[in-house]
Amino acid sequence: MSLSHEVIIIGGGPGGSTLGSLLAKKGVDVAIIEREVYPRFHIGESLLPATMPLYKEIGFYETLKSGKYIDKYGARFVDFKSQDEVYFGFRDGFNPDIPNAFEVERSQFDRDILNHASLCGAKVYQPARVKSAQCTKTQATLQTTLGEMTCEYVIDATGRDALFGKQNKLRTAHPDLNNVAVFAHYTGVKRNPGLDEGDITIGLLPNRAWTWLIPFKGERTSVGVVCTSSIFKVGSDLEEYLHTMLSMSERVKDMMKDAERCTEISVISNYSHVSETYCGDRWMMAGDAAVFLDPIFSSGVHVSCTSAKLASEVILKCLKDRLSILDEDRGARYKKELDKGVSRFHNLISLFYGDNFVQQMKKTLTLENSRKAFTSAVAGDMWNDNNFLFQKNVL
Numbered sequence: 001m002s003l004s005h006e007v008i009i010i011g012g013g014p015g016g017s018t019l020g021s022l023l024a025k026k027g028v029d030v031a032i033i034e035r036e037v038y039p040r041f042h043i044g045e046s047l048l049p050a051t052m053p054l055y056k057e058i059g060f061y062e063t064l065k066s067g068k069y070i071d072k073y074g075a076r077f078v079d080f081k082s083q084d085e086v087y088f089g090f091r092d093g094f095n096p097d098i099p100n101a102f103e104v105e106r107s108q109f110d111r112d113i114l115n116h117a118s119l120c121g122a123k124v125y126q127p128a129r130v131k132s133a134q135c136t137k138t139q140a141t142l143q144t145t146l147g148e149m150t151c152e153y154v155i156d157a158t159g160r161d162a163l164f165g166k167q168n169k170l171r172t173a174h175p176d177l178n179n180v181a182v183f184a185h186y187t188g189v190k191r192n193p194g195l196d197e198g199d200i201t202i203g204l205l206p207n208r209a210w211t212w213l214i215p216f217k218g219e220r221t222s223v224g225v226v227c228t229s230s231i232f233k234v235g236s237d238l239e240e241y242l243h244t245m246l247s248m249s250e251r252v253k254d255m256m257k258d259a260e261r262c263t264e265i266s267v268i269s270n271y272s273h274v275s276e277t278y279c280g281d282r283w284m285m286a287g288d289a290a291v292f293l294d295p296i297f298s299s300g301v302h303v304s305c306t307s308a309k310l311a312s313e314v315i316l317k318c319l320k321d322r323l324s325i326l327d328e329d330r331g332a333r334y335k336k337e338l339d340k341g342v343s344r345f346h347n348l349i350s351l352f353y354g355d356n357f358v359q360q361m362k363k364t365l366t367l368e369n370s371r372k373a374f375t376s377a378v379a380g381d382m383w384n385d386n387n388f389l390f391q392k393n394v395l
């Protein structure tokens with residue numbers, strides 16, 4: 001006999017775990033199926049303040065605040081030519097009550113948030129892999145390593161594996177973004193003093209390349225370099241590549257001068273993609289499984305958790321009347337609302353990859369209203385229609 005739940009979420013990353021927590025808290029019989037044994041490495045380590053209200057809503061914020069994770073009060077962008085920097089301090093945003101987020105090692109963070117979903121009442125199957133899924137108008141049937149499972153609604157939160165997107169050929173590479181990221185963890189990277197210790201530093205490099213430095217609680221810092229696929233030479237010596245790229249900015253070079261690598265070097269490419277639709281009668285996609293643009297503004301986890309919140313609202317409505325997700329335009333409205341914030345992130349990303357981001361922003365941030373508006377956007381507050389940047393189509 002197959003295992004059965006009202007709702008099954010495939011993938012126990014931040015998106016799947018947030019959705020599982022939200023639904024379980026409303027009394028839904030929800031299960032999460034996660035393939036990997038945790039802790040495991042995952043990329044995506046810098047969080048945004050705009051996600052914090054949702055983590056408060058599901059009761060996860062206390063875990064973040066418990067001292068394991070370093071507070072992130074701002075993001076600084078340093079130009080490689082002039083060494084000029086622009087700083088977005090999150091206290092300056094529209095919501096001074098959310099002055100920070102956190103930098104997290106995902107091995108620990110993902111374990112914590114999936115555990116939280118379980119504490120909220122979600123049933124977690126781990127390790128278990130969904131091999132394929134078939135949906136009719138009234139239910140979904142999953143073939144998994146634990147056998148067959150059925151549910152009324154299934155959510156694909158499988159991240160870049162994008163089970164439904166690949167199975168149903170709904171995914172396409174993003175037309176403008178085609179980058180490669182090379183990264184590792186280091187010890188001994190120089191940090192900013194005091195409360196600025198947890199800031200993310202983005203170093204702008206020549207030819208639209210850039211580097212991130214994300215400090216964790218303790219000794220480790222995540223360091224990565226992003227460049228376009230046309231510049232990155234497959235088969236290059238990765239250690240040498242990182243060294244060359246990181247040395248192109250005097251400031252970054254100085255921060256890295258006593259650094260020692262403490263993990264393998266990883267490479268990820270072609271990670272930017274969109275999907276033509278996010279829903280069917282009995283299925284939805286959330287998080288990276290639906291869409292991922294670019295890591296420059298650390299938007300991935302926020303978009304994923306926001307999509308989880310939006311998806312939970314759709315599923316709760318559907319469970320009331322047992323209707324299809326496509327009825328009453330629910331699926332279309334979910335896509336429209338998710339894409340609203342995603343396209344604003346896209347506009348901000350385009351601004352970054354345009355000319356003179358640091359100089360332009362430095363000037364803009366001298367005006368108080370603009371500082372608030374841009375800082376809010378960099379903090380991830382992209383679904384807030386009150387921001388004049390969105391009203392005036394600046395972003």
Ligand SMILES: Cc1cc2nc3c(=O)[nH]c(=O)nc-3n(C[C@H](O)[C@H](O)[C@H](O)COP(=O)(O)OP(=O)(O)OC[C@H]3O[C@@H](n4cnc5c(N)ncnc54)[C@H](O)[C@@H]3O)c2cc1C
Binds near residue numbers: 014271
């Ligand atoms: C270079 C780079 C840097 C990034 N930096 C940041 C950053 O600083 N901040 C940020 O917010 N985001 C960042 N991101 C994006 C971030 O990694 C993702 O947006 C985020 O992890 C998405 O969360 P998710 O829950 O949707 O998917 P994931 O976190 O990928 O979780 C999906 C889960 O599904 C599981 N799974 C997959 N297939 C199956 C299956 N068939 N059966 C069962 N389980 C399955 C996986 O094991 C995984 O645990 C970065 C991305 C890249 C490429």
